[in-house]
Amino acid sequence: MTSVGMYYFVRLLVTLAAIPCHEAGHALASWLLGDATAKEHGRLSLNPFAHFDLLGTVCMVVAGIGWAKPVPTDPRRFKNPKVGMALTALAGPVANLLMAYLSMAIWKVMYYWAPVNNATLFIAYFLEYMVLMNVGLAVFNLLPIPPLDGSRVALVLLPRRLYFGVMRYEQTILVVLLAMVWFGVFDTPLAWMNNQVWQWMGFATSYIDRLAYSVYAVMVSV
Numbered sequence: 001m002t003s004v005g006m007y008y009f010v011r012l013l014v015t016l017a018a019i020p021c022h023e024a025g026h027a028l029a030s031w032l033l034g035d036a037t038a039k040e041h042g043r044l045s046l047n048p049f050a051h052f053d054l055l056g057t058v059c060m061v062v063a064g065i066g067w068a069k070p071v072p073t074d075p076r077r078f079k080n081p082k083v084g085m086a087l088t089a090l091a092g093p094v095a096n097l098l099m100a101y102l103s104m105a106i107w108k109v110m111y112y113w114a115p116v117n118n119a120t121l122f123i124a125y126f127l128e129y130m131v132l133m134n135v136g137l138a139v140f141n142l143l144p145i146p147p148l149d150g151s152r153v154a155l156v157l158l159p160r161r162l163y164f165g166v167m168r169y170e171q172t173i174l175v176v177l178l179a180m181v182w183f184g185v186f187d188t189p190l191a192w193m194n195n196q197v198w199q200w201m202g203f204a205t206s207y208i209d210r211l212a213y214s215v216y217a218v219m220v221s222v
Helices: 003-032 054-063 081-113 118-141 149-157 160-167 170-182 187-204 206-221
Strands: none
Touching: 003 054, 003 081, 003 118, 081 118, 081 149, 081 160, 081 187, 081 206, 118 187, 149 160, 187 206
């Protein structure tokens, strides 16, 4: 497989892990908050095909921005509809950040302990893209623009009527949003935010560096 083929193969594998994690996070939060709609539709699952959207997956692999089938929710089932929607929306990016953190932790352990061969190099490459794509998904989805997850969090302070009124125009706003992404309007702020999250991830996993190196040093000295 050529380097270009390997690049897109890894991106495909990561997409099939990152997107289900994001969508299952929504479904789990919704279920825990009293709305079992997503669970009833089979969306409380890490199976990629439960969330699969062909065009969204292709866009994610090729362009780094994509989507899955929307997770169905019924705000009426929440005790507080706006808060329930906000927490359900927030769960998706949080799930991606947790996956990115776990991937970075494993990546750092492998740096010290794993033998260097084609298999471990492939796994390290995969883990690197797991961090990259999951951080990117989380940061992008936290933008306070409908229909992104961040809009549910930001709009929680609006009056109920205005809140749901804004949500009626999600599809129109989505078209404008995709056009802005296509023309690179968000490139600079997203790059800065991604970098900040990467730095936080590095700091949050620094103890793993120290522990892995200490164990490695002891093993080498024996």
